[in-house]
Amino acid sequence: MTNSMSNTEFVTNLVENQYKVLKTEVLDQYQIAFEVKKEDVHSILSLLKTSGWIQLSYLSAVDWIKDNEFEVVYIVFNWDKAVHIQIRTRLDRESASINSVLPIYPGCKYYEREAHEFFGIKFPGNPDYEKQLILENWDDIPPLRKDFDPRQYSDKKFSHMEYKNDFVNKDGKVSKQEAREKRFSDADKLRTGGKK
Amino acid sequence: MLSTKFSPMSKEEVDRKWWEIGDFFRRNSLWMLMYCTGCCAIELPPAMTSAYDMERLGMGPMATPRQADVLLVTGYLSLKTLRRLIYTYEQMSEPKYVVGFGSCTINGGIYHDSHAVINQLNKYVPVDVFVAGCMPNTESVMNGFIDLMDLIKNKKANGWKDYHERNDWYKANQKAALGEVKIHDEFHE
C-alpha cells in the first residue's frame, strides 16, 4: 500500500488513466463511484479484480423512468485497501441488456437472476438468469419497475379486511370517544364555574 | 346387569361424551408444528425455553405435520409460503387448530400494500385464534395458547369443521389469490 496516496486517489488514477469516466464521485474515504459507458463495464471490472477488488458486494439496478433508462450498479470491495467502488452504467429501458459478469465475478450469478426478475434486465452469458428465483407464478410486469403499483396489484388479487359497522362512525351519530370528551369538558366547566 | 341409576344414552350423546373426554386430553397436550412462516416465530424460542416454559401448559414442538395439532402461522404469508402452508395444513390430522400470529395475518399489517403478501389469512385457511401485535411479545403468545385451550374446552375451536363445510369457498379464495395451489417447480415434476 502506498502511503503518499490515499486509497481513493489510487483508484481514481487507476481507472481514469485508462478509461473515459463520465462522472467520478468520491463519497468518503472508503467509497468512490464511477459512472461509465456500458461498453467499458467489463474491462473496468476485470481491471479492478486484478488490482485486488476481488469481492462483488452488490449488484442491482435503479429504474430512472423519466430518462427512460435503467442504471445497473456493481459494487466491488477490496479487503486490503478498504474502498467500496460503485460502477454505474445506464441502459436503455426498452431493450435493457448487458453481458453477464459471471466470468469475472462468479458470485454475481444470483444477483443477476434477481435483477432480471425484478427489473427485466437481460444478462446474456448467465446460464439461467431467466429462471424465477424469488417470485412464483408471477403474472405482471417486473415489480421493482417504477410503473408497477403494488397497491393496485394487492387490491386486485388479495381481499382486504372488511370492518364491521361497529368500528366505523355511523353518519350523524356521536362516537363514544367524542361523547366522552364532551363529558369531560362539561365537567371541567362545572368545576371552574363556566370560566375557561 | 343394569343398574337402576343407569339410563342408556343415545349414540349422539355417547359421541359427545367421547369428544369431551378427547378434548380434555387434547387441550392439555397440544403439539404445535414447528413451521416458522414469518418473523413472529422469533418469539417462540423464548416461549419454549426456560424463560416462559411452554411445556407447563402441556405444549411442545412437533416436527411432522401428521402428528401435530396446532399450526402456528407466525406472521406474514407470501404467496410462495401460502402454497406450502395449504399443503401442510391439509396434511395435518384432525382435529387441527390454527393460531395466527401478528397483525399481518389479521389485515396485512405493515405489508398491507405489498405485491407478495396476502392480507387476510382466514380467507384461505380457517383460523381459531389471532394474536395481535407486531410482533406480539411472549406473554401475548402464551395468552393466545391459553385462549386456544379455552376455545377447545368450550367447543368453539371449529375451524377444521368449517374447512370441510365451506371447502368450496376456501378453495375459491385460494385459487383467486394463488392462481393454482399446486406447486410447479423443477422439484415437483
Place this chain on the structure above:
Amino acid sequence: MKEMKLFLGPQHPGMSGNASVHMYVDGDIIKRSYLLPGMLHRGFEKGMERHLWVNNISLIPRVCVVEPDTNEMAFAMAVEMIAKLEVPERAHYIRMIILEFARLSIHLMSYGGLGGPTGLYTLMYHAHTDRNTILNIFEKITGHRVYHQYIVPGGVRKDLPVGIEKDMHSFLDDLESRYEEYRDLGINNLSIQARIRDTIMLPKEVVWELGVTGIGMRSAVNKPYDLRKVKPYARYDQIEFDVPVSDYSDAYARVDCKLQEVLQSISIIRQCLIKMPKGDVRVPISKGQAMRWTVPKGYAYACVESSRGEFGYFMVSDGGTHPYRVGVRGASYPQGLLGVEKYLPGTRLDDASLWIDTMGVCSPEIDR
C-alpha cells in the same frame, strides 16, 4: 444407487427460517443441491420506495428478523452519508452498545441453534434463556423486545435510561462467568465434536469465488477481515478488540470463532460504557417538518459487519420525501444461494443443516 430427491425445509426442525434446500442424494451423499428462496418475500425494496423516510425506520428492522439492529444502523449510515450528517459522539457509543448486544444475542441464538441439527437441546435451552435476558435489556432501553427502531438517522431515538448500566454489567458478568461452561457444553463436547470436526469445509480458494464475508471468510483466510477493523464505522476505531480468525474452516472453527467473538463483544460493551461521553444523542436530518424531512440527492452504499458478514444498504435519493431506491445486500446471500449450490454437493445429508447454521444463512434477508 438411484438418485433421490429430498427436501430440507421449509418445514423442518433443522432448518433455520422459512427456506428450503432441494437436494438430489445418492445414499446419504448430496449430489446436487440448491436453495429455494422467496418464501419470505415481502417486497421490501418496493415498499421502502413507497414510504416516507421516517416511516421507513419502522419498516427496515423487519428485513432481517434475528438481527434487526444492523439494518437500522446500515440504513441510518446510508442516510447520513448522503445527507453529510455528523452524528453526536454519545450516539456513536450508544449505537455500538446496541449493535454489540445484538451480536451477542444472535451468536447465542445460532450457537443454541447448533443444538437443533446435532440433537443437543440442552444447549438450545441455555442459549435462548440468556438471549431472553438480552431481549429484556433491549426492552428497557427501547421499549421493544425484538424490533427496536432505536438507531435512527441522525443518532439514536432516546438516551439510555438511568441505571441501565447495572443491568448490562450484571448480564455481561454472568455470561462471562459461564463462558467456559458454554464451551464445555457445546464445542468441547466429544459427541458434538464428532459432528462438527472436519465437516462442511469451506476451502480457502473458493471464499472469493463465493463472495462470502464475515465469520465464514475469516475462518478460512486467516486474516482479520472485519469491517469494524477494515473500514471502521461508528467509533470502532477507538475501541480495542481482536478479530478471531482461523485457517481451517470446518464447522468447528466457525463455531469457535463465533464463541470468541462473544468475549470480544463483552469487552467492547464494557469499553463503550466507560468511554461514553455525555451530550446529545440525536441531530435532525434537515430543517422543515418533523415527519416529512428530505434527504439531498445522491447515491450511497453503507455497510456494517453483521454476525454473518457484510450487510449493506444501497440507497438512491432524488431529494424527495421518499427514497428513490433502496437495495439491501443481505449478508447471507453468497453462502445461502451460491454456497448451497456449489459446496454442499459431496457432503453428507445430515450436514446440510450444519452449513445453514454455522455459515449463518438468514432467509428473510435473502428474500426481502
